[in-house]
Amino acid sequence: xxxxxxxxIQIPFSFLTISLLWIILxxxxxxxxxxxxTSFQITDIQTAKGCAFIAIVSFYIHISIKSANQKLLQSxxxxxxxxxxxxNPMMLFDSKTKxxxxxxxxxxxxxxxxxxxxLQMSVDDLRHETDKQHDDSNTIYKHQKKNxxxxxxxxxxxxxxxxxxxxxxxxxxxxxxxxxxxxxxxxRENELKLILNSITDGFFILGPDSQIEKANEVFKQMTExxxxxxxxxxxxxxxxxxQQKNLFRQCSRELQQKKxxxxxxxxxxxxxxxxxxxxxxxxxxxxVFFRNITKEKEDELQIHYNEQNLLALINNTExxxxxxxxxxxxxxFNEPFxxxxxxxxxxxxxxxxxxxxxxNESLRKSxxxxxxxxxxxxxxxxxxxxYEIDNKNYFATVRFNPIYNENKEIFGVGCFLQNxxxxxxxxxxxxxxxxxxxxxxxxxxxxxxxxxxxxLGLTEILDNDxxxxxxxxxxxxxxxxxxxxxxxxxxxxxxxxxQAHLD
Numbered sequence: 001x002x003x004x005x006x007x008x009i010q011i012p013f014s015f016l017t018i019s020l021l022w023i024i025l026x027x028x029x030x031x032x033x034x035x036x037x038t039s040f041q042i043t044d045i046q047t048a049k050g051c052a053f054i055a056i057v058s059f060y061i062h063i064s065i066k067s068a069n070q071k072l073l074q075s076x077x078x079x080x081x082x083x084x085x086x087x088n089p090m091m092l093f094d095s096k097t098k099x100x101x102x103x104x105x106x107x108x109x110x111x112x113x114x115x116x117x118x119l120q121m122s123v124d125d126l127r128h129e130t131d132k133q134h135d136d137s138n139t140i141y142k143h144q145k146k147n148x149x150x151x152x153x154x155x156x157x158x159x160x161x162x163x164x165x166x167x168x169x170x171x172x173x174x175x176x177x178x179x180x181x182x183x184x185x186x187x188r189e190n191e192l193k194l195i196l197n198s199i200t201d202g203f204f205i206l207g208p209d210s211q212i213e214k215a216n217e218v219f220k221q222m223t224e225x226x227x228x229x230x231x232x233x234x235x236x237x238x239x240x241x242x243q244q245k246n247l248f249r250q251c252s253r254e255l256q257q258k259k260x261x262x263x264x265x266x267x268x269x270x271x272x273x274x275x276x277x278x279x280x281x282x283x284x285x286x287x288v289f290f291r292n293i294t295k296e297k298e299d300e301l302q303i304h305y306n307e308q309n310l311l312a313l314i315n316n317t318e319x320x321x322x323x324x325x326x327x328x329x330x331x332x333f334n335e336p337f338x339x340x341x342x343x344x345x346x347x348x349x350x351x352x353x354x355x356x357x358x359x360n361e362s363l364r365k366s367x368x369x370x371x372x373x374x375x376x377x378x379x380x381x382x383x384x385x386x387y388e389i390d391n392k393n394y395f396a397t398v399r400f401n402p403i404y405n406e407n408k409e410i411f412g413v414g415c416f417l418q419n420x421x422x423x424x425x426x427x428x429x430x431x432x433x434x435x436x437x438x439x440x441x442x443x444x445x446x447x448x449x450x451x452x453x454x455x456l457g458l459t460e461i462l463d464n465d466x467x468x469x470x471x472x473x474x475x476x477x478x479x480x481x482x483x484x485x486x487x488x489x490x491x492x493x494x495x496x497x498x499q500a501h502l503d
Contacts, residue, residue, distance in 0.1 A: 089172040098122040112146035152179040201291045208284030210235045273297045320417035375400035375413040395424040451486040
């Protein structure tokens with residue numbers, strides 16, 4: 001039906017229809033009223049009928065053309081109004097010269113040029129840069145306003161015929177804010193990538209379907225596929241050799257309950273330990289951070305070995321060994337010290353216990369705190385002391401040594417207590433023996449010498465010529481008496497010597 005509404009079809013079709021009806025029906029109409037017409041009459045009727053037909057048809061054609069013209073003018077006015085009043089800038093320019101032929105009100109308001117200024121410009125004068133992003137029908141250009149302001153426009157062009165001139169209708173849509181927002185989004189995206197790739201920890205976002213939505217370079221480098229194929233790929237496709245899928249599924253279930261997870265896991269493919277933290281957020285996604293802690297694990301193992309070796313070393317002696325920090329808290333001690341402290345203070349000990357207890361009578365009397373403070377001040381010294389346990393007296397030498405960290409700062413004191421009771425007792429025995437030996441020497445030099453000197457003196461006055469004289473008999477009696485005294489002194493000396501040896 002639209003076909004017959006066109007004026008170029010409607011007018012000829014109407015003329016054809018009226019002509020056929022007139023030719024067919026007009027003769028029958030006249031013959032019906034008068035059948036005895038002469039040839040002259042018929043000729044006159046035909047002439048009158050032809051003139052009437054031409055007049056009627058001419059009037060109809062005039063009315064039809066006038067109506068068509070009115071519709072055309074109305075349509076042109078509507079399109080003109082549509083062109084001028086559309087909210088987007090629209091410009092008509094010559095396809096060959098690119099000179100503007102006409103512009104609408106929005107173009108005048110947007111760019112600030114007048115109608116005359118526009119008609120003296122070409123479309124290239126409006127475009128700020130020739131560098132463009134485009135396809136066949138849509139292009140993005142930077143346009144420069146009259147006030148030198150630059151805006152980004154998306155151009156839509158269409159070729160039309162205007163007053164027998166090949167022209168282009170250009171519609172410009174200002175997308176400056178959109179492009180700026182897009183550029184800012186791209187910049188933030190790049191900044192986010194730089195931040196994620198600058199951290200030493202691995203990071204990735206896991207979607208609800210176990211696909212990697214975003215990942216940094218650390219994570220990409222540890223996968224078993226090329227780095228450029230990581231995002232958008234299923235997690236298990238990145239790690240086909242992973243053996244802990246049950247652990248992964250268990251973690252997924254816990255994360256779906258809106259719980260954050262922190263755990264350590266060993267990746268046997270690279271013999272690497274990782275500390276993993278996973279946090280749920282909207283849409284069933286998880287953000288996952290992980291860090292290589294292999295070195296920490298090795299250090300922990302080495303520290304454990306060192307601690308075991310230290311414990312084996314300090315427990316392989318009967319001497320007491322312990323260490324305290326600046327808060328007087330124990331952080332190392334051996335078994336002999338534990339037993340001694342329990343007997344000495346009637347208390348149990350553990351790592352972190354404050355070794356100095358002002359409420360403990362034994363510790364308060366011994367001034368241990370002053371000794372610790374002196375060592376914490378940087379003094380290295382030894383102290384001899386005695387103490388009593390179970391009504392027995394003991395002697396000991398305690399050495400205090402400051403402990404320094406890697407910054408040469410004192411953070412504690414190492415103490416070493418050596419029981420010197422046996423050596424003190426041995427020394428006391430030696431001193432007692434020395435006193436006894438001195439006494440023996442005194443006896444030798446005094447008590448033995450007197451009777452011996454008497455005997456020697458008496459033998460000098462014996463009368464050798466008259467042995468039987470009475471004076472010799474008295475001298476011999478004196479000699480016997482001195483000999484007896486000498487025998488008693490020697491016996492006493494032998495007894496004291498034996499006693500000193502036994503002691």
